[in-house]
Amino acid sequence: MLKRLANPDVAKAVANIVWLGLERLTQIVVAIAVSGLLARYFGPDVFGKWQYANTLLLVLAPITWVCGAEILVPTIVHRPAAELGTVLGSAFALRIAVSALALVATWAAIAAGVTDPTVGAMLAGLAVTMIFREPFIGVINSWLQSMTYSKPQLVTSMATALVKAGLVYLLVRLAATPARFAWLWALEAAAIGGVLMVYYVRRQGGTLGWRIDRALLRHFASAGTVFWIGLVCMYLFLKLDRLMLERAISFADLGRYSAAQQINENWIALGLMLAQTIAPAFVYRVQDIASLRRNVKRLMLLAAAIMISGACVLDALAPLVITRVFGPNYEGAISIFRWCVWLSVPAGIEAIGNLVVLKYQAKFVLLAKWLLALGVAFVVNLIAIPRIGSYGALVGLAAGYLAAASVNLYYIRLKLRP
Known part of the structure; x- marks a missing residue:
């Protein structure tokens, strides 16, 4: 164990995981506190509209994910250090252009009255995050991921989350x-x-040094297209439950369902971030098939163990979490929460398996996987939601995750054969 920790890549990954754990813990606590404040202040009906506005944002946000991390991080890892400014500058230019178009289109749709007025007013402010998330945060974070050093982004996220919680309390x-x-x-x-941009400039000797290379810009736009569509399908799958429930239940019931899912999604995000932070050291840089197969197997077991342990704790604490945080008007979310936390297990395993798909840039596998998951979830929701309501949406999510994980395992079996 001491020898392994002495390995620079392992030491970096362990430090990253520690910071990741602190950041996730902070985000979970802040999410619970903020959700509790808003749920009590808004009431179930308006809280349901708030959650639906967030759902629409998370369906729209993947539009800005051209040249995502699955393209950008391996490019940074494999290109000479002298080309870093060109790689990041080209990615930024592409992302900021698409993000601006997405924001304008969202505002135009709100002005045209395609949503509930309250939902539209909320979405108008939330949509501004698209301008900053992928062009600024996403580009710098990809650079940090390529070094297996996410501490600056994680510390900044923790600090701003705490400040945001204080401002939410003030507005209440x-x-x-x-x-x-x-x-x-x-x-x-x-x-x-802003903080990440300042950090990057300081690390580069006080200059940004970003340049746009038209050939690289075209490469990012074309090479990432299939991945982009695949990720749009992925996030549509992740939010399909609320999109379909909005047509079948009241906003008050949607608020109760979303209260349970919001806490659960923060927990599931741990698995996704765990996968992202260890990918460069244990998957992307590993060329030996036997070592890679061994790493993936161990990482899957680790993800499953973490998610099962967390689900057990959250299941046991469900009544305390829901009633103490959200209040007596949300008691109907307790049983939903108890069921949905177990979705973190297939989600965590899927996230690890997905790393092999990304390593080999198997874009059509990624697209096929999320199209399959989306299709399976849609059919299951169509059948189950009219019969068992919110629980039908959970069945749809479970079926979709299992379909996605099955595609990963089949691809890994073929790609990493001895």
Whole structure:
């Protein structure tokens, strides 16, 4: 064990995981606190609209994910250090252009009245995060991931999350209108992006040094297209439950369902971030098939153990979490929460398996996987939601995750054969 920890890659990964754990713990605590404040302040009906606005944002956000981390991080790892400014500058130019178009289109749709007025007012502020998340935060974070050093981004995220929680409390005390809270999320994204840009400039000797290379720009736009569509399908799958439930249940019931899912999604995000932070050291840089197969197997077991342990704790604490945080009006979310936390197990295993797909840039496998998961979830939701309501949406998510994980395992079996 001491010999392994002496390995620079292993030491970096362990330090990254420690910071990741602290950041996830902070985000979970802040999410619970903020959700509790908003749920009690808004009431189930308006809270359901708030959650639906967030769902729409998370369906729209993948539009800005051209040249995602699955393209950018391996490119940074394999290109000479002298080309870093060109790689990051080209990725930034592509992302900022697409993000600006997505924001304008979202505002135009809101102005045209395609959503509930309250939902639209909330979404107008939330959508501003698209300008900062991928062009600024995403580009710098990809650079940090390539070095297996996410501490600057994680520390900044923790600090801004705590500040945001304080500002939410202040707006509640001031009895602000629901739409005003959305702008706090835009402010948080801008602050993180600004801090990371300053950090990058300092690490590069005081100059940004970003340049746009048209050939690389075209490569990013074309090479990432299939991945991009695949990720759009992935996030549509992840939010399909709320999109379909909105048509079948009241906003108050949707608020109760979303209260349970929001805490669960913060927990599932741990598995995704765990996969991202260890990918360069234990998957992307490993060329020996036997070593890679062994690493993937161990990482899957680790992810499963972490997720099962966490699900057991959250299941046991469900009544305490729901009633103490969200209040008596959300008691209907307790049983939903107890079921949905177990979705973290297939989600964590899927995230590890997905690393092999990304390592070999198997873009059509990624696309086929999420199209299959989306299709399976849609059919199951169509059948189950009218019969068992919110629980039908959980069945759809479980079926979709299992379909996605099965595709990963089949691909790994073929690709990493001895």
